[in-house]
Amino acid sequence: MKSPSATLLAEVRTFRQNHPEVRYVDLIALDIPGHFYGKRYPVEMLEKIAAGSPLKLPQNAVLLGAQGGLFKIGDYCFNDGDPDANRRLVPGTLKPVSWESQPLGQMLITSDGTEAPIEFEPREVLTRVLERLHHKGIHPVVAFELEFYLFDKKLDNGLPQFPRDPLSDDVDDQPNLHIERLSHFSDVLDDMAQTAKAQGIDITVITAEIGPGQFEINFGHCDDGLRAADWAALFCRSTRGVALKHGYRASFMAKPYLQFPGSGMHVHVSLYDGAGNNVLAAHQQQPLRHAVAGCLELLPHCMPIFSPNHNAFRRLGGTVNAATRASWGFEDRDACVRIPESDPRNLRIEHRLASADANPYLVLAAILAGLEHGLETRQEPIAPLNEDRSSGTDFPVDMLDAVRAMQHQSVVRDKLGAEFVDVYCENKRQDHLAFQQEISAREYRWFL
Structure with a gap:
């Protein structure tokens, strides 16, 4: 059985072979109001992440309000130094985006399954229940x-x-x-x-x-x-x-x-x-x-x-x-x-x-x-x-x-x-x- 990193790496390489025109991939996750946040990565960097390089985004991105602003919630956002938190790639979700004007890919990311999942991330909440x-x-x-x-x-x-x-x-x-x-x-x-x-x-x-x-x-x-x-x-x-x-x-x-x-x-x-x-x-x-x-x-x-x-x-x-x-x-x-x-x-x-x-x-x-x-x-x-x-x-x-x-x-x-x-x-x-x-x-x- 392949390791998770080997499976992800194979997925990314297959995607690049099938879609050589794609130069960037949006790595996205759902925040609390139900909007996607994330970053756009060069596809060659995605291959490094799939091979095991760390993937980090601000923890508090999950806390965005409906209009994208941050609220003071306990010590989050303004008293915690706005720390990064580890994310991982979700296998099987790397797909081409056909509705943009330029060739693009997208892939889901999540904190569940990492060493320190974000307790209030929606996907992590569902993971714990399941x-x-x-x-x-x-x-x-x-x-x-x-x-x-x-x-x-x-x-x-x-x-x-x-x-x-x-x-x-x-x-x-x-x-x-x-x-x-x-x-x-x-x-x-x-x-x-x-x-x-x-x-x-x-x-x-x-x-x-x-x-x-x-x-x-x-x-x-x-x-x-x-x-x-x-x-x-x-x-x-x-x-x-x-x-x-x-x-x-x-x-x-x-x-x-x-x-x-x-x-x-x-x-x-x-x-x-x-x-x-x-x-x-x-x-x-x-x-x-x-x-x-x-x-x-x-x-x-x-x-x-x-x-x-x-x-x-x-x-x-x-x-x-x-x-x-x-x-x-x-x-x-x-x-x-x-x-x-x-x-x-x-x-x-x-x-x-x-x-x-x-x-x-x-x-x-x-x-x-x-x-x-x-x-x-x-x-x-x-x-x-x-x-x-x-x-x-x-x-x-x-x-x-x-x-x-x-x-x-x-x-x-x-x-x-x-x-x-x-x-x-x-x-x-x-x-x-x-x-x-x-x-x-x-x-x-x-x-x-």
Whole structure:
């Protein structure tokens, strides 16, 4: 068996042979708000890193706010000397970038698996949760679904405009689910799908959603939770790039239009034991009920993860299939936790609450923590919506309330890491306060 460095070195050399035109490679990782940060390296330097040379980036790059600025969080950022931290290359993620004007490559990097992982790095948080489950003999299989909007490339005084139908040159301003919209926008959608596949992402179903210019992409079920989250993160990056190339903007913003449905991140999760048996289906599906109860108990305390910004809270209780309370149900899209109809082998939950612009590593970590908690405590869930349409428990619908609910919840701190919870909550609190530091035109209209 090859050593990790030998495998990486072979990957880099193969890439250089197949793409001799590429001179630079972006080494990228996801920060807390879900944006990529990193550095652009000459491809020959990448070969040295793959062979074992150190790869270091500032530790505090993970702490960037939504607009890229740094906040004082404990001793981080301003009292710690801004130290570097080791990163490593993620095998299998070195791929060509086709949406830039010049030939380029990209590759994921992470601190997990290094001698001193960054406790609050999103990928490391998910890694710890997955490792704990694996030690218990539980192996998740995961599939993400992401909704997004297409807009015209040009903004109108900073506001988004509906995309133009390339066949008729009319604006796509009508909410509908017509499959013809897939044909009308086939050039850009096909490019998005093919580009994603070139990144190693298993793209499956493409759907025209209800909102004007809104679509959904489904990914294949993956038995590696980290890879499944990698796919979701990389898809957002490539989709935005491909859209610009075709004269559009693509956005995973949670609620771009108040009058139309928001965009969600739906996550399907099933759990298997070492023999390949579906854990949730055992004992007349009693573990499924326990897992649902755990998810619903922790859900109100993980709202800053599922709704990571001011706009994401606007999506809750919206026009279509967006819950206002923590609930569950069989084949019920109004529920936060839906149980799709399936055979026992494929029995799973579909977690539907997170917004499309949430951090996929953290969303999956929070969902798995809830499932784990439920299997441990073996509680019975509240009644499903199929039995009681008013069933459900309240969750915070404001960022500051959500942060307070998350920061001191003992199970969340234990499952996701106390250091991460403190850092994440302060990051969200500071982002929310920074967002308030601007007087809008509406405020002048109301009070001037």
